[in-house]
Amino acid sequence: MEIPRHWRLKKQRYGLVGEVCPHCDHKIFPPRDVCPNCGDEAKEQYAFSGKGEVYSYTTVYEAPAGYEANAPYTVAIVKLDEGPMLTAQLTDVDNSAVEIGMPVEMVTRKMRNDGDERGLIVYGYKFRPQNFVPTT
């Protein structure tokens, strides 16, 4: 049971909320309150657009505890349009269709159960191919 941790991380997990450095405008994810670029304090919240591209990826066949039901699935290092890189599962995509450089967008999905089916359902960010472009 990791209820306090799930609760503490909800903003970054549901909405990709990180930070922006007020000194050098560096965008930070995950939030860490200190700018990794200039070293100054950076506590201002910043909601990322959720758009990015696949920097690298691998397909997981032997999934860690809690994720077995989803295997096989692809995990990618995603480079966000604003700069930071993060690791996330890809979804709504065939594992064989993933390519480096593929444009992806953030969606909020079910990650796993905390414990068994009696536990909390943990939700968080995954990425899927950018299928849709608004018509205007």
Place this chain on the structure above:
Amino acid sequence: MTLPQHSPTLLKPVKPVGIVGYGAYVPRYRLPAKEVARVWTGKTSGLPIKEKAVPGLDEDVITMSIEAARNAMLRAQIDPTELRAVWVGSESHPYAVKPTSTLVAEAIGAVPNTQAADWEFACKAGTEALVAAMGLVGSGMGHYAMAIGMDTARGKPGDALEYTAGAGGGAYIVGPAEESLAVINASYSYVTDTPDFWRREYQKYPEHGMRFTGEPAYFKHITEAATHLMEASGTTAKDYKWAIFHQPNTKFPQRVAGQLGFSMEQIEPGLLVPIIGNTYAGAAMIGLTATLDIAQPGDRILVVSFGSGAGSDAFDILVTDKITVRAGLATKTREYIARRSEIDYATYVRFRGKLAMK
């Protein structure tokens, strides 16, 4: 029956209200009805729909509501902290106890100064929330309110409902009429105690009253609600460019449209059940998103939901010139439907957790 004059039956807010933004969501996977028939009956014709939408392993009413809500926010172009209600109607909320709506509100940035609640009324839980949102905004209690209808419907393996129990829905942001892409002139609700469909606590799949689901339930409530709304509004079927009726299968909405004097052309844009299935609390809601996607300023739309148990909510809606820009600000319903990946019955069984593992 003579109705008392001091209590008109039309539900019309004090301040005019309308739809400021709307959004849809349909998951990627499709299960053809002929694939269900292959496993259970061997029939190749007379199936109730072509195929239904199936949620992926990592999707449920919470994740689907979040995406529809984000689409509604894109179209409304408002600050989420201005929402005073986030209401989600569904019969497949992921938790028995713990709201869907608080998580959706958190994900779209609407917390903490907001109402949040989950609504339940079989297939009309979504429109129920929409009527309440009209009341909240129309009374001046809040400037904006969000109402969502979303479902990942379940049918017992081999049952008639397994062919049609689909997944999807729509989200609406209700606000002042002058900011709206479509003004809601009025609504009307018609409700009786009718035992056509139910699910008892701890039961995985619903039960239905077979043929009883037709005449005394679906047709009676929809025709009464539509007729009363049109009479009280001084309109007939010809005054509406488009109409959406709750759609448990392809035949029912077509037949009820005919009974009420509507043509097949009028219901065509919102008739999605043949290609995504019955999305329950999402059905009338997503039929309206698909219709708004193609609507022009000045189009008048009639929406009539139906929920088992039973009741119908009817809405008289007038599209404004704000539709022309806002319809294009988010993914359209038919674009979601075009994103299609066919699965077989075995994959469907895995995705929907129909195999007992212990």
